[in-house]
Amino acid sequence: MLLSIVNLRKEFPVSRDLFGTPSVHVRAVDGVSFEVHEGEIVGLVGESGCGKSTVGKCAVGLFPPTSGSVSWKGETWVGLDPGPLHRLRSKYQLVFQNPFASLNPRQRVKEILGEPLRVRAGQGIDGGIETVQALLEQVGLSPNSLEKFPHEFSGGQRQRIALARALALEPDFMVLDEPISSLDVSIQASILNLLARVNEEKRIAYLFISHDLQVVSYLSHRVMVMYLGRIVEEGMTKEVLQRPRHPYTRILLEAARGGKVAVQGEPPSPVKVPSGCAFHPRCPFAEARCREEVQVLEPQAPGWKVACWKSGDL
Numbered sequence: 001m002l003l004s005i006v007n008l009r010k011e012f013p014v015s016r017d018l019f020g021t022p023s024v025h026v027r028a029v030d031g032v033s034f035e036v037h038e039g040e041i042v043g044l045v046g047e048s049g050c051g052k053s054t055v056g057k058c059a060v061g062l063f064p065p066t067s068g069s070v071s072w073k074g075e076t077w078v079g080l081d082p083g084p085l086h087r088l089r090s091k092y093q094l095v096f097q098n099p100f101a102s103l104n105p106r107q108r109v110k111e112i113l114g115e116p117l118r119v120r121a122g123q124g125i126d127g128g129i130e131t132v133q134a135l136l137e138q139v140g141l142s143p144n145s146l147e148k149f150p151h152e153f154s155g156g157q158r159q160r161i162a163l164a165r166a167l168a169l170e171p172d173f174m175v176l177d178e179p180i181s182s183l184d185v186s187i188q189a190s191i192l193n194l195l196a197r198v199n200e201e202k203r204i205a206y207l208f209i210s211h212d213l214q215v216v217s218y219l220s221h222r223v224m225v226m227y228l229g230r231i232v233e234e235g236m237t238k239e240v241l242q243r244p245r246h247p248y249t250r251i252l253l254e255a256a257r258g259g260k261v262a263v264q265g266e267p268p269s270p271v272k273v274p275s276g277c278a279f280h281p282r283c284p285f286a287e288a289r290c291r292e293e294v295q296v297l298e299p300q301a302p303g304w305k306v307a308c309w310k311s312g313d314l
Contacts, residue, residue, distance in 0.1 A: 001073070002173050002205050003036040003059060003092075006183035008068035010054050014271060022241040026270045028054040030229035031068075038172065043220030043237060043253065045210055047267060051099075051229040052209045056175040059207060060094050060106060061085070069116060090120055095164035097178035104148040105203055109136070110146040116168040135164040139194060156187035162193065167198070173205045180215065213256040217241050222303075225249045228270060229280040235304035245300055245311040247283045277308070285310045 010029040028051045036042050041303050044052050057063045058070060061077055069076050096102040103112060113135055117128040122299040128247040133143040150158055155307055159179060166174055176195065178187040196219060197205060210216050216237065225233040225239050225248060235244040244250040251263045264282045268274055276293055289309055297305040 001035055001037055003207075004069075004074075005035070005055075005059060006033050006069045006071075007074075008032045008055065008058060008070065009066045010051075010058055010063060011066045014075070014141055024271060027060065027273070028263045028270065028271075030063075032226075032229070032231055033068075034224060034231065034234065036207060039199065039205055040208045040222065041208055041220045043210065043216035043223040044225060044226060045209045045213055045216050046226035048211060049267065049270065051270075052211075052226055053177050055226075056094065056177050056207055056209050060092050060175050061089060062094070082231065091167045091171050092168065092173040093173070094175045094177065094234045095159075095162050095166050095179050098182050099155055099162050100150075100182075102162050103158060103260055105150055107149070108146065109150075112150075112161060112289070113165055113168055116165060120169055131168070135168055138198075139164045140190075149165050154187070155183050156191060159183065159191055163191075163194070163198075167202075167204075170202075171204060173207070175209070176209045178211070179208045181210070183213070195219060213241065213252055214227055225252065228267065230274055230278065230307065230309045231305075232279065233305070234297065235301075239301075239304060245304075245306045246308045247285050247310070250278050273303040285313070 007028065008027055008029055009031060010227065011025040011027050014026050015024040032055055034042070046052055046057060054063060058065050065078065071101070072088050075088070077085055108138040110129065110132055113132040114128050117131060117158045132146065136143055136145055141157060141160055141164070150161070153161065180191050183191065192215065195206070199206060208216065208220055220237050222235065223237040224231050225246065227248050232245065233240060233249045240249065241253060244253055263284070268278065268281060274281055275291060277283070277286070277290045277295055283290065287309070293306045295309055300306050300311055
């Protein structure tokens with residue numbers, strides 16, 4: 001097991017009192033637990049604002065959790081000293097959503113890709129130039145790109161550079177935060193194929209964050225569906241998307257297929273999460289119990305968990 005997250009909670013202050021003390025918090029992540037194993041691709045899907053990106057950033061240490069634990073190969077990084085933390089961080093990387101903002105516009109490609117090598121092994125730009133060229137070839141870019149700046153590339157090429165930078169340290173695990181959502185549809189397929197090839201060849205595990213179920217169905221082995229900070233369904237991708245057991249998963253799937261979506265209203269404010277099941281104000285199957293009691297993830301079948309009182313009916 002590479003990554004283990006147990007009962008993760010992350011809160012952000014949204015307002016403060018006269019003394020500067022946070023008075024209102026938004027709970028972006030509310031009790032999320034899951035594992036990622038070697039070579040596994042786990043998809044995390046949900047609407048914008050449900051907490052997907054916060055989970056990813058907590059997983060790689062960009063955000064400290066409010067509570068809960070994040071363990072890497074059995075060793076928790078929460079509260080670690082800088083030395084051991086630096087050692088752990090070389091084994092997991094993050095690829096951001098926007099390739100136009102994630103690359104330093106003042107650095108050439110050889111500097112962008114050479115910097116991780118310099119930080120890890122003390123190599124200068126010239127000393128690691130062969131490694132940098134190999135990284136470019138690995139993501140399908142010409143070695144002639146070394147002297148160019150990011151603005152000289154298309155969006156898809158920039159995302160390939162960002163991926164090459166993440167691969168420079170030979171990680172075991174990568175968080176891919178909406179890596180293709182800002183790209184043209186014609187380019188998305190090439191990036192997905194590249195990610196699939198890297199996973200197959202390098203056995204790098206992914207946490208693939210997306211709002212697009214079709215993309216997740218193509219790439220991921222297992223999928224987790226998130227709503228207002230909580231995981232509401234988790235299982236093998238093919239099984240979940242063929243026979244969804246949570247109403248929210250079912251609605252997402254219908255929307256992805258262009259069908260009629262029987263959902264009411266907009267997502268509630270994360271500052272005032274509804275009582276009971278957070279989805280009940282929008283759920284066409286809600287009953288009194290759903291408004292009063294919080295349903296936790298319960299096994300429905302081997303490797304399949306659902307947080308819904310009505311999952312058996314669906």
